[in-house]
Amino acid sequence: MSDQMHQAAANKGKKMLPVGHYRGLGAWTIVFFIFLYLPIVVLVFYSFNANRMVMNWGGFGIDWYLKAFQNDDIQKAVWNSLIVATAATIFSTAIATIGALVLARGGNFRGKTVSLGLITLPLMVPEIVTAVAVLIFFSAIGMNWGLGNVIIAHITFCIPFAFMPIRARLEGMDTSMEQAARDLYASEWETFRYVTVPLLMPGIVAGAMLAFVISMDDFIITLMVGGAGSTTLPVYIYSMIRRGLTPEINAVCTVLLFVSIAIVTAYWVVSKKSQTDTVH
Amino acid sequence: MKHLLTTLAAAAAMLTLGAANADGELFIYNWTEYTPPELIAKFEKESGIKVSVDTYDSNETLLAKLQAGATGYDIVVPSQNFVPIMINEGLIQKVGVHKLPNFKNLAERWAYPEWDPKQEYSGPWQWGTTSFSFNSELYSGKGSSLKEFFEPSDEVMGRLSVFQTPDEVVSLANIYLGIPFCSEDAKQMKKIQDMLVKQKEFVVAYNSETMSDLLASGEAMMTNHWSGYSRLGRLTGAPIVYAYPKEGVVGWYDSMVVPTSAKNVENAKKFMNFMMDPVNMAMLTENQGYGDAVKGTAAYYSDELKTAPEINPPSDLKVFFAPTCSPRAQSLIDKVWTKVMQ
Amino acid sequence: MSDWLPKSAAGKRWLGLAPSYFVIGIFMLVPMIIMGVFSFLEPNPYGGVKPVGSFAAYVKIFFEYDLEDQLVFNPGYINIIFRSFQLSFGATLLCLVFGFPVAYYITLQPENRRNFYIYLVTIPFWTNLLIRTFAWIIILGRGGVIETPLLATGIIEKSLRMMYTDGAIAIGLTYSYLPLMVLPIYASLEKLDFRLLEAASDLYANRFEVMTKVVIPLCKPGIIAGCLLVFIPCLGAFIAPNLLGGGKKLMLGSLVQFQFASARNWPFGAALSMLLLSAVVIVLIFYARAAKNRAAMEGSA
Numbered sequence: 001m002s003d004q005m006h007q008a009a010a011n012k013g014k015k016m017l018p019v020g021h022y023r024g025l026g027a028w029t030i031v032f033f034i035f036l037y038l039p040i041v042v043l044v045f046y047s048f049n050a051n052r053m054v055m056n057w058g059g060f061g062i063d064w065y066l067k068a069f070q071n072d073d074i075q076k077a078v079w080n081s082l083i084v085a086t087a088a089t090i091f092s093t094a095i096a097t098i099g100a101l102v103l104a105r106g107g108n109f110r111g112k113t114v115s116l117g118l119i120t121l122p123l124m125v126p127e128i129v130t131a132v133a134v135l136i137f138f139s140a141i142g143m144n145w146g147l148g149n150v151i152i153a154h155i156t157f158c159i160p161f162a163f164m165p166i167r168a169r170l171e172g173m174d175t176s177m178e179q180a181a182r183d184l185y186a187s188e189w190e191t192f193r194y195v196t197v198p199l200l201m202p203g204i205v206a207g208a209m210l211a212f213v214i215s216m217d218d219f220i221i222t223l224m225v226g227g228a229g230s231t232t233l234p235v236y237i238y239s240m241i242r243r244g245l246t247p248e249i250n251a252v253c254t255v256l257l258f259v260s261i262a263i264v265t266a267y268w269v270v271s272k273k274s275q276t277d278t279v280h
Numbered sequence: 281m282k283h284l285l286t287t288l289a290a291a292a293a294m295l296t297l298g299a300a301n302a303d304g305e306l307f308i309y310n311w312t313e314y315t316p317p318e319l320i321a322k323f324e325k326e327s328g329i330k331v332s333v334d335t336y337d338s339n340e341t342l343l344a345k346l347q348a349g350a351t352g353y354d355i356v357v358p359s360q361n362f363v364p365i366m367i368n369e370g371l372i373q374k375v376g377v378h379k380l381p382n383f384k385n386l387a388e389r390w391a392y393p394e395w396d397p398k399q400e401y402s403g404p405w406q407w408g409t410t411s412f413s414f415n416s417e418l419y420s421g422k423g424s425s426l427k428e429f430f431e432p433s434d435e436v437m438g439r440l441s442v443f444q445t446p447d448e449v450v451s452l453a454n455i456y457l458g459i460p461f462c463s464e465d466a467k468q469m470k471k472i473q474d475m476l477v478k479q480k481e482f483v484v485a486y487n488s489e490t491m492s493d494l495l496a497s498g499e500a501m502m503t504n505h506w507s508g509y510s511r512l513g514r515l516t517g518a519p520i521v522y523a524y525p526k527e528g529v530v531g532w533y534d535s536m537v538v539p540t541s542a543k544n545v546e547n548a549k550k551f552m553n554f555m556m557d558p559v560n561m562a563m564l565t566e567n568q569g570y571g572d573a574v575k576g577t578a579a580y581y582s583d584e585l586k587t588a589p590e591i592n593p594p595s596d597l598k599v600f601f602a603p604t605c606s607p608r609a610q611s612l613i614d615k616v617w618t619k620v621m622q
Numbered sequence: 623m624s625d626w627l628p629k630s631a632a633g634k635r636w637l638g639l640a641p642s643y644f645v646i647g648i649f650m651l652v653p654m655i656i657m658g659v660f661s662f663l664e665p666n667p668y669g670g671v672k673p674v675g676s677f678a679a680y681v682k683i684f685f686e687y688d689l690e691d692q693l694v695f696n697p698g699y700i701n702i703i704f705r706s707f708q709l710s711f712g713a714t715l716l717c718l719v720f721g722f723p724v725a726y727y728i729t730l731q732p733e734n735r736r737n738f739y740i741y742l743v744t745i746p747f748w749t750n751l752l753i754r755t756f757a758w759i760i761i762l763g764r765g766g767v768i769e770t771p772l773l774a775t776g777i778i779e780k781s782l783r784m785m786y787t788d789g790a791i792a793i794g795l796t797y798s799y800l801p802l803m804v805l806p807i808y809a810s811l812e813k814l815d816f817r818l819l820e821a822a823s824d825l826y827a828n829r830f831e832v833m834t835k836v837v838i839p840l841c842k843p844g845i846i847a848g849c850l851l852v853f854i855p856c857l858g859a860f861i862a863p864n865l866l867g868g869g870k871k872l873m874l875g876s877l878v879q880f881q882f883a884s885a886r887n888w889p890f891g892a893a894l895s896m897l898l899l900s901a902v903v904i905v906l907i908f909y910a911r912a913a914k915n916r917a918a919m920e921g922s923a
Contacts, residue, residue: 020819020837021730022723022829029727032720033742036800039757040746042767046760051516054756055493055763058516072317073333095641102638109635113910117903119642122650123850124902126858126878129895132348132888133653139349146352156649159642161802164847165809171843173813202812205737206805210851213747213801220879223336224345228307228352231334237750239312239335243568244492244509245756253749260748264741272734340883347669365668438783444869445884485786485868490759499764499785607667614885615686621872622698 040257047250054245064251074252077236080147084222084232085215088154089162093208095155096163097200104170123160130157131224138225146227153225154215161214162207169203306331306547309342309353314406316567323554329547338445346371351541354548357405360533361447363395364604372537374400375549382556390573393533394603402535403552404561406508408570409599410448411529413505415495416519423523426456429502430475432482441503442479444488446617449476449504451530451602462605466612473616480620495520508570511590522590528598533573654899661892669886679893699877699894706874709863710856713795717803717852718845720796725807725844726837729814740808743801755794755865762790762866786868794862799855803848810844811837854902874898 047065051058068074099119103112122130134153143149177199181191197204219234226235237249308315312335320331334353336342339362346356347369358366366372377383378392378399386404396402412429414421420435421428430453432440443449453472454461463469484500492513494500510522536555538548554560562580565572571591578586585591593599605613628634661679663671686696728739746754761767762784772778784790814837822836838845858875872880874894881891 019823020816020832022726022833025723025727025730028723032724035720035797036743036746038761038767039754039797040749042757042760043749043753046757052512053493053496053516053518054753055490055760056496056516056518073312095645098638099642102635106631106635106638109632115639115642117906118646118651120850121646121654123854124899125650125654126875126895126898128858128875128879128882129657129891130650130653132344132882132891133657134649135345135348135350136656137649137653139351144351152645152649156645159646161851164851165806165844168806168810168841168844168847169813171810172840199813202736203809205740206809209740209744210802210805213744216748217751219751223341224348224350226334227350228309228334229332234750234752235337236312236335237752239337243311243313244512245489245752249750249753253753256748257745260745264738264745268738338883340886343886344669344882347666369668369670444864447884480870483868483870486864486870487868489865490756493759497764610667610886614880614887617884618698618872618877618880621870622701 043250044254044257047247047254049247049250052244052246054247054250064247065255068248068251068255071248073231074233074236074248077231077233078252078256080150080230081216081233084147084150084154085212087151088158088215089208089212091155092158092211093162093204096159096207096211097166097204099159100163100166100170100203101196101200104167104173105175119163120160122157127218127220128224131221134221135224144227147230150222150226150230150232153221154218157218157221158211158215162211165206165210166200166203169200169206173199304329304547305354306544306551307352307354308333308551309336309356311335311337311357314357314568316564319560319563319567322560322563323551326554327547327550329544329550331551343371346539351539352543353539354542354544355536355551356539357534357536360393360395360535361602361604363402363535363537366537367396367401371540372401373540373542373545375538375545375552376400377403377552380549380553380556382553385556385558385574385576387573387575390533394601395533396535402537403555404573405534405536405555406564406568406570406572407531407533408507409529409531409593410452410504410506411523411525412502413491413495413510413513413520413522414502415498415500416521418498418501423521424526426452426525426527428523429504429525430456430479432479432502436482436502438482438484439499439501440479440482441485441487441491441494441500442483443504444486446613447602448530448532450613450616451600452504455528455530455600461600461602462609464606464608464612469612469616473619476616476620486621492516492518492520507590507593508568511569511588514590524593524597528600529593531599531601533601657892658896661889661896663889665887665889667886669882669888671888676889679887679889680897682890683893683897702872702877703874703898705871706857709791709795709873710853710859712792713799713856714803714849714853716792716796717799718849721800721803721848722807722845725804725811728804728808729811736808736812740805743804747801751798751861752865754797755861758790758794758797758866759785762793785866786870788867791863791867794866795856795859798859798862799852802851802855806847806851807841807844810847811841814840857898 046054046057048060048062049058050061050063096119099115103116106112138144138149178191178195181195186194217234219238222230222232223235223238226232233252237245240246240249306329308331310333315333320333323329324331336345339359342356342358343362343365346366363372380403383399390404392399412423414423418439421433450472451461453459453475454463457471457475459468459472485494487494487503491503491505492509494503495513496516496518505522507522510520514520536552538545542548555564556574558574558576559580561572561574562577565577566581566585569585569588569591628637660671662675662677664674664676664678666672683699684695685693686698688694728736731739759766763769764781764783764785768784769778769782772782818840819832819836822832827835858878860873860875860879863869863871863873864876869876878891878894881887881894
């Protein structure tokens with residue numbers, strides 16, 4: 001049997017896929033999510049560890065949850081983390097969105113490359129250097145806003161992480177929709193609000209998500225620039241090494257995980273409802 | 281409306297916490313879980329001072345942060361070899377610890393230490409030792425010499441864990457080879473370097489985070505360890521033995537000091553005095569499981585702590601406290617470490 | 623509503639860039655200039671700098687004083703930098719190969735399900751990096767999640783020793799940075815018009831060609847953004863190399879950290895990061911040039 005015939009016979013046996021679809025994509029994605037969630041399952045499982053070791057199983061217990069719920073310091077650290085990450089996400093995504101719009105839509109102008117370099121600068125410097133440099137700067141100008149210092153630093157280094165996906169989204173996107181809206185006498189603001197932003201949404205969502213997780217996980221910069229009263233969860237966790245981490249951290253992370261899942265589910269339900277409401 | 285205004289004012293106050301200078305506050309900066317909440321609660325109740333605790337991960341971070349001009353902390357807790365640096369650099373201030381009423385409770389061995397000879401700056405926190413631990417079910421040796429750690433037998437091949445940062449490893453090597461701490465002699469340091477490079481063949485990981493876990497799982501059969509942390513590992517049921525080698529071990533002593541930029545110095549002194557009361561210090565030691573420097577605390581210990589081998593070393597044990605190294609000595613240590621990590 | 627907007631295009635442009643310039647200019651550029659100056663000063667023995675000019679920090683990257691105090695070439699630091707670039711490159715490639723098909727798969731989903739998948743990609747990262755890495759130790763380690771069933775069923779006879787290897791580092795880094803690759807690719811793929819693919823297919827392009835000639839060029843901005851977001855932070859990564867790799871070799875991230883912590887040589891740490899910054903900028907400029915030239919050539923063809 002020649003190769004061609006072989007090929008044809010093989011094709012006949014399979015169901016034809018629509019254009020753009022590829023065999024094995026779904027399976028690959030399943031493997032991907034197993035890879036992503038396997039450590040999370042382990043992490044949640046070990047939050048029920050009865051002994052104080054994070055990596056050796058000593059029987060089932062919920063003591064670490066009880067301990068975490070009584071630990072004011074760790075709760076304060078979680079709140080600080082959430083406040084900082086939320087503020088940093090909102091501001092950095094907003095700043096990155098308009099920046100990306102100008103750079104992708106503003107045509108070629110003097111200073112474009114420099115602007116691009118400036119926006120991605122926080123990405124290119126090792127964290128410890130940013131941390132020390134920003135702290136020196138804050139002390140030099142006498143800025144001592146406690147958690148405010150941390151928020152400002154986080155907004156700064158989250159900008160490139162929010163910016164990159166938004167710019168990638170904008171690149172190569174044509175302006176015909178906006179043009180059409182303008183032709184229909186929509187004001188500049190209306191065009192922006194009702195045409196450009198919805199078109200950009202997947203980029204904005206991706207950028208905001210990245211900014212949020214980057215901010216939630218940051219340790220070195222927070223440790224250095226934070227003033228009194230600004231210990232965040234990562235700083236709390238890394239500072240435990242003198243006595244060793246305990247499954248209490250797993251318990252706290254598990255609670256955070258389920259809170260995030262709850263938020264997503266709530267959002268999911270609400271957006272589905274509003275979708276069915278608007279469909280006639 | 282009034283309620284909203286108070287909430288807003290409180291929020292604004294939160295943001296400017298660092299700038300606030302209320303009389304009733306105390307900002308402590310320490311390792312995580314190194315300041316027991318029940319102790320803080322007791323102090324708050326007795327003194328009416330509101331205490332806030334923030335955390336850092338290492339002496340080095342603390343120093344770098346104070347050097348870069350961080351402010352807002354009233355008490356920080358560095359180890360002994362960082363105290364003279366902070367004094368020299370003008371980062372901490374004299375608070376006359378020796379004049380505090382409870383100073384009389386300090387054990388003779390720890391009063392007027394070499395790193396603060398007039399006891400102007402520092403009040404006691406905890407002290408402990410650095411040595412190595414082994415899994416007694418896997419390892420056949422007794423841990424009676426540092427040779428077992430630095431020049432291990434073949435059974436340890438690929439099952440040895442060493443600390444991630446140079447200072448304590450090099451100090452232990454100094455003790456083993458009989459080389460003075462902070463040596464400025466390049467030839468002596470070369471000897472240490474050669475030994476550490478050879479030791480590396482046996483090393484599975486350089487690690488300062490998960491020593492007890494490594495021993496319990498058997499991934500390592502021997503690891504660098506701190507006394508109190510080793511005890512916590514043993515208390516979970518793992519066969520972990522903390523070694524007391526005949527050459528001696530490295531000691532460390534953490535103490536409270538007051539940064540120059542502190543705003544609540546009087547409250548800091550009150551807290552230092554509070555901590556030198558045996559009842560309170562015993563609470564700290566019971567919680568931490570290291571050692572303390574205050575007389576009469578043992579009466580308040582639990583039976584387990586009174587007999588824990590990690591906290592109660594043999595009476596003939598030699599404990600060496602590393603001094604502050606000169607810049608030249610420090611740069612040699614860094615050079616050695618960078619070479620070992622090639 | 624939009625009366626307050628400036629009328630000219632240039633005015634709007636600068637208004638849009640103003641917040642970025644303000645925030646990054648003040649809180650990033652000024653501190654970095656301070657660091658740049660520090661790299662040309664002498665270190666203060668116990669951290670900080672002395673106001674004395676010196677090139678010693680840059681010399682130290684390439685040369686060292688031997689035991690006779692002679693200045694000799696020292697490849698040590700260069701090796702560390704080179705090793706970090708290699709590792710970052712590998713991790714970026716792995717993230718791309720692993721993440722691209724997933725980003726593509728998500729775009730194939732019905733519109734209302736796409737955001738759900740995107741959340742699914744990011745939810746694991748609400749937990750702390752250190753504790754996630756510990757979970758990998760439990761999975762890969764001696765008597766861990768992978769080994770135990772294999773040992774119990776007799777498929778293997780002794781420990782696989784997966785921990786503390788380069789493979790473990792690769793898994794850890796890939797795991798840490800996957801969303802940084804998937805999300806930008808998804809953001810740029812999502813606008814893909816499937817009619818384009820059908821058109822290409824009608825023009826007798828096979829599946830492979832549809833992918834390489836239509837899909838990939840269209841989402842190239844996303845791929846580039848993803849690669850940058852993975853590659854550069856990877857250079858400074860230290861948790862995966864230390865905890866999963868056993869920290870037996872210094873990486874750039876740990877090396878720089880070491881200078882500000884134990885070694886207390888701020889100018890050297892600053893010089894290393896200036897070198898890193900210039901290396902990244904040079905690569906980016908070359909890339910931008912090449913892209914421009916290619917665009918010009920394709921335009922004239």
